[in-house]
Amino acid sequence: MPEPSGRTLLYAISATGSDEEGDGTLERPFQSLERATSAVLALHRDEATGQLRTLTGTHGFDLVCVGTPANRRSVSKERRFSYYVDPELVGADGDGSERAPWADLEGALTAIVGIHREQGSNGLTPGERIHLRVHGLFAGGAIERRKQLVERVASAVLAVVTALIVLPLVAILAYLVAKAWPVLSADFLFQNPQTYMTSGGIWAPLVGTFYFVFISLAIAAPIGVLAGVYLNEYASENWLTRLVNLAVLNLAGVPSIVHALFGVGAFVLFAGLGRSVLAASCTLAVMTLPVIITSTREALAAVPFAFREACWNMGASRWQTIRTIVLPNAISGILTGVILQVSRAAGETAPILFTGAVFYVAVPDQGLASFFPYALNDRAMALSYHLFAISTQVTGVSEGLQYGTAVVLIGLVVSVNLISIIFRVYLRSRKKW
């Protein structure tokens, strides 16, 4: 019986073998190519129907010429002739090449014998191999195999790159948590900094960060969302809208330190707010505004235009359409954009540095007053600035304190992002079309 070699059936041929006809194994090879092909046909023809059986799970046949029986060495150093048969082929017979396969196995084998008749006494010289690939129902050609290979390589490369992205995040988090482990406790969160910020907790800057984030978003979110609605739903395409779009895009690319200087000029000095929570929050709002506008517009644009047309058709006004159809279906995207700006506002140091953050201020750490320690015209501590201060400006701060502050800051950002992801997944599961 033929010997499987990979996913092909291997038949051996040898002119110098025994006199009696073999069965195609390496030990008892066929005596010539012609005999081999007729044996192959006989082996694979279905007695009942006279049809050739489909070679499920195999790709085809290998006919190998060996010098002497059982000489595997010559099998591995073969010169190969490849031919192709495609029983599914409809239409003209090809020439046996991959692009133009033969249409049936019987004709193919006859043609191969014809092609190789001149080669040697048995149609092949030792060390040569004829590979006949049969495109069965499950076997693909070289193009298919290459496609599958590319597919596998591509997905592997993409998976590795993705893993490389996750790696730094995990590494940073692990490192920070390990370093901060000794100080992390409820006390660390709820106590104010003590003894020139070399001990105690981070309550005052933590509350300050919440102040900055929520006040800035309270300013930026309504303005940004309304502007996004106007730009996407009402504004017609003209030079003014193009100018606004350009401004929004450029504003998003302005470095945060430039926003800080703008904040000093516009809010601290010109508007007369002084260095205060309000001035700093306004500066943060200006910084987060362009991204909120952009994400709002994207969320609105994702609602199919046909919905709007259908509503207008029925006599609904633009605002009715926006209120009843567009906004309800865009709200998840809009809110995600807004929530993501929380992490931006919480993490930035530069914009609040000159406009409202303070190095140290003593605030109550007991009772209700500790939750509202700052007034809008006070300056406030913030986590990001506090981290900068205890890492570079104050001497004698334990490493644990520094890393603990970093862990809280990064934990805040990660948990806000996580909330937005969960929110988005939840709303997407309720998607209505």
Place this chain on the structure above:
Amino acid sequence: MDPHIAFRDVTVAYGTKIALRNISLEIPRNQIFGIIGPANSGKTTFLKCINRMIDFALGATVEGQVLVGKEDVFRTRNVYQLRRRIGMVFPLPVGLPLTVYDNVAYAPRMAGLTNRGELDGLVETCLRQAALWDEVKDRLQQLGTKLSGGQQQRLTIARALSHRPEILCLDEFSIAVDPVTTMKIEDVLIDLKQKMTIVLVTNLVQQAHRLADQIAFLNGSRLVEVGPSDTIFSEHPASQMTFDYVRGNFG
């Protein structure tokens, strides 16, 4: 009697491409008015002029007058009021991302109807008229977008009827609907003719023959011929082109 809709020398262009050229015709009240013609002949543009959805087409310019009743639609004060007088069904069904009930109740609500009982009755009537009631009566609170394509098409017909229009425009309404349902809707249209004027754009010449009292034949943005259905389908319409088109040996 005054015509219900009148086009007076209407020319519509999208940029430089002319979609309708000097169209003048009158559509009488309480008739089914068929519009036939090959692709790209301006049939849909014709409908969009009636309820001014042409406003939303980028770069479209309109000359001439379109009168609904005695009112020039391009000079009307309140375009929303105009659109509420006209029910419009476009060929691709768009179910709004609302429940089946809310889909049909949308337009009446936007027009200020809040009475639950009245809405319930209206929704049922419209869904029955669109031959959809039996299929959706047990799932009115399901999303309209989850209905099948043919059901969504009938949902849009129900929606078009929901604001009790005086004119109903149908653009290829039967494209996603099976023949049996199409016949049901056609019967409904013949009933509705008592209450409203129906403008029916169709590629199915036989459908126009079955339903329309008058037919306009558009070709290459021009009005070739308008006349009673029997004349258009007779051995001697005014234009040889019409004769060829309705018999399918056109071009």
